[in-house]
Amino acid sequence: MKVFGDFSLVLRQIQDEWKTRDVKLRPYHSYLELLVGRFDDLRYTHLPRPQNQFSDALATLASMIDILIDDIVRSLLIKSRYAPAYYCLFDDIKPDDGLPLYHDIYHFLRLGVYPEVATAKDKRVLRQLAT
Numbered sequence: 001m002k003v004f005g006d007f008s009l010v011l012r013q014i015q016d017e018w019k020t021r022d023v024k025l026r027p028y029h030s031y032l033e034l035l036v037g038r039f040d041d042l043r044y045t046h047l048p049r050p051q052n053q054f055s056d057a058l059a060t061l062a063s064m065i066d067i068l069i070d071d072i073v074r075s076l077l078i079k080s081r082y083a084p085a086y087y088c089l090f091d092d093i094k095p096d097d098g099l100p101l102y103h104d105i106y107h108f109l110r111l112g113v114y115p116e117v118a119t120a121k122d123k124r125v126l127r128q129l130a131t
Contacts, residue, residue, distance in 0.1 A: 003044045006052035011044050105130050 012018040029060040
């Protein structure tokens with residue numbers, strides 16, 4: 001397992017190079033020692049904070065769920081995109097019809113109708129955006 005972190009102090013405490021002195025952190029350190037014993041090979045890498053946004057996002061995601069010790073966790077495939085996620089929703093860019101970008105949402109909220117050329121996917125996205 002590869003462990004990436006941006007806080008050198010914590011990485012050194014995990015590797016037992018430094019002691020965990022803070023009383024509030026000792027239970028976490030003890031639990032971490034139990035988890036470390038379950039892996040054959042652990043590698044620790046320090047990342048500067050600007051390069052650690054992905055790790056922060058994964059840590060936030062992991063803190064939202066409970067995983068039991070006997071659970072098998074499948075690999076997570078993550079694709080990096082070079083365009084904002086909302087940009088990937090648009091298959092073809094419509095020609096400028098002079099209406100504001102929120103026109104379809106406003107029209108849907110006002111009258112409860114979809115644009116004439118809306119596909120099922122377009123309708124679903126419109127409902128999500130309208131909320």
